[in-house]
Amino acid sequence: MLQHDRRRIGIIEDDPIVGQALADRFELEGYAASWWSTAQDALDRLAADAFDLVLCDIQLPDMNGEQILQRLNEAPGRAPVIFVTAFAEIEQAVRLVKAGAEDYLAKPFDVAELLGKVSSILERSDRPTGALGRSRPMQQVEALLRRILDIDSTLLLTGESGVGKEVAARFVHQASKRAGQPFVAVNCAAVPSELIESELFGHERGAFTNAHAQHRGYAERSGDGILFLDEIGELPLAVQPKLLRLVQDRVFTRVGGERVQPFSARVICATNADLEQRVREGRFREDLFFRINVIPVSIPSLRDRPDDIEDLLRLYVDQFATMFGRGAIALTDGARAAAREHVWPGNVRELRNRVERAIALAQTTMITEIDLFPDLTSQSTWSAAGPTSIIPLADRRKVLERRHIEEALEKTGWQIGRTAQVLGISRTTLWEKMRKYGLADRPR
Known part of the structure; x- marks a missing residue:
């Protein structure tokens, strides 16, 4: 028996013969296998427990591949997914890979090929991740x-x-x-x-x-x-x-x-x-x-991956502080909040340039929002802690509206009609706003 330190494999398959056969084969190979015949049973278990890989049929009685992957993607750090598909569903399988699935296999498949893919994916999953960003x-x-x-x-x-x-x-x-x-x-x-x-x-x-x-x-x-x-x-x-x-x-x-x-x-x-x-x-x-x-x-684009903004800020602050011999430089909460709300039309290059300018001109060891956005923060107000700058209201409204629409779309599985109903606007208005904010071409 091959040993894999009992890596956990989840199998979602409504055919009892195929499902049991796969579970038995994985057990023989040294894995710990769990098999579910419905997507909902699998999702309930996967949400409560950690698995190393999921093997999933693309068509199940209660959900299809897109619906399952959408639910799995909502959980942070989810296991890699391999879809099993009939030949007629290859195009759908390719879309699922583009949406985040690890791979797919067309029926009938060779078990040795499946085991090879599983071993390769688990080996890759052991490598450090996040090299390009945490989002x-x-x-x-x-x-x-x-x-x-x-x-x-x-x-x-x-x-x-x-x-x-x-x-x-x-x-x-x-x-x-x-x-x-x-x-x-x-x-x-x-x-x-x-x-x-x-x-x-x-x-x-x-x-x-x-x-x-x-x-x-x-x-x-x-x-x-x-x-x-x-x-x-x-x-x-x-x-x-x-x-x-x-x-x-x-x-x-x-x-x-x-x-x-x-x-x-x-x-x-x-x-x-x-x-x-x-x-x-x-x-x-x-x-x-x-x-x-x-x-x-x-x-x-950077506006589509806001979770990377703070890490990039810290990276470039440290880089330019060292380059310019400025010692330790910190970012204020206002600077981080303003950066997260900014639309970043120039993407990472704009962020890098703004940080470089802020560090080059810094007179203290703290970088504020006005240091990062002097072109957008000419208006200022006073708080209990002293003077702080604010982003113009029109810019803030756009950022918040885009974020709210995107969250609604995510929660409804990108169903336009349902999202429009939840937001209390027409489908036409929603579609126009999606095009305006670059959401119309986002992968579903």
């Missing part, structure tokens, strides 16, 4: 990135400017088997168009005026590591065929050269642009888009 959205991003750390498929990171796409790319590098190899970052928007081909692929001596020596480009310098192409949407059309060859055939040729050079690095691309729209406009090659969009990962 659930970033935990989900980290879990997805950990699943694809050591494969060579191209990764496309998307998200608004400043959300931390390069941070995610560096996490993949540092946590993968390529950690000891180079990480070469290229901002495609920052390199002049007439130089981008030479910078990416290198050139031979005499390839053009002033090419006095051979030059190794970013692709060659990345070796067996990672080539990170930021702002990939800004890559000139003329260079895109050569990048397609690099990604597809794993070879390239230096400018002015004839010898084909091998390429062995993993490519990670990032963009804040709508590449599909650029394809339609003829500004980005469709074949290149499909080649780099093998594994798309969306990095959520």
